[in-house]
Amino acid sequence: MARGGRRDRPIDRHSGPSASFVDDLRRLRGAMSLQEIGTRMGYHSSTVSRRLNPDEPPPLDFVRAYVTACGADPGPWEERWRGLTEELPEQQAPNGPVRRPRRRWIVLGAVTVVVVAAGIVVLAVVLLRPSGSEPSAVSVPTTSPEPPQRGTGFPWRIDRMSTRLTSRTWSQRAEGSIEIWADLACPRSAAPYWIALRPEGEAVRFTCGSWQHHRWERVPPGNHHFEVWKDADGQALSGVGALRASTPIVEQPKASPSG
Template identity: 50%
Template structure:
């Protein structure tokens, strides 16, 4: 089946457990295209395609981000990957510190498909995130997302219906705490991020099911995602990885009661 302009090459599951694992990851995305998954992960489809081959076990960070982008709980998939990494003698499984990994670490970052960068930030609950930065154009270049509107400062979130967000420093991308809502409702988000010269926009999305929205820097911005179904969600906020950092604050408000999960990631229940 052609997905996102690229055609998946069939995987021979008899090659071994890594091939089975990668084939199952491919099937997990169902009708979603590589472009749609890449949009959610901020990966170029060609990078996704390279990772989803049976040649080697995908990195744990990639598996986590990919499964989330497919709208599923990454926990069982990460545990399955760990079991493969611990027990397999298959040469496809690359362990930390192996010769292959050492060669990649010695390769200059600009020649690698992607590399790890810290996205240091503080939310309502302090959150430090390390993310795979894809070698791809920005979302702003690939897509035409909706734009947030100008607004005044946010109201104080009512307990059980929202939470404040503070960003002390964001170089690339951060996530809010997860929350669960048992009925459909509107999600509103106010944000004011101060950006340095040359940085004018950033993006916000309600994951795993809502579209990205472009926010302008240095002014209060507002957007409402209407009729968000019952389920478990989180906000993702990101910008161009241009070496600049932004900081600011904001607030999320729901029209229906929510339960916030600040310390653990529950199993997403939305589809």
């Protein structure tokens, strides 16, 4: 069956492991167009097309959201993604470290200035992001979580949030992953909201009206909290959620989220 709307560019799946992986992702969605799969994921079709680049595998969060939107189990795809990125050079692996070129010190200095400037811009975008802008990642639909055990997480609740709030704070002594589940009801249908891990962590777009899930990997030791915000439309949202860590955490004496 032919797909309507925006078209995929042809891929030579024999050109490399990334090309065959991306080509299999394309085949997974069957007859769905880029616009249809983008709507399910909360992405624009041009973003989906750009991420399905045969030259390098897309980010892991994108793969999870894409496979879930296709109605498939993201687990095997995640394992395949990890195996693929482990085989790639560091400069080609998504979300991986970037090797600095061995050039003369004057060139290295110029590159360093550019990298620092780009980091400042990215930090400003994360901290000052307009609530309606496209996020760097999207959450994955899921079911309600098991209650977290004391010392590894906590439940949280929002009674009424008009614009933005921050959660209680916790501390952890070791690096680990942080998972957040959320089920928030919005005043308007299909209205999104965002959750970001602070002081580090990407902003993630969540969908209203059902349980959503996201995991931040390799969260460093220290004090952390998360932040929730939405469009300032004058109406409030409410709901419940849970946080769970892969390493022991200690909650700080601060009230749970409420608007």
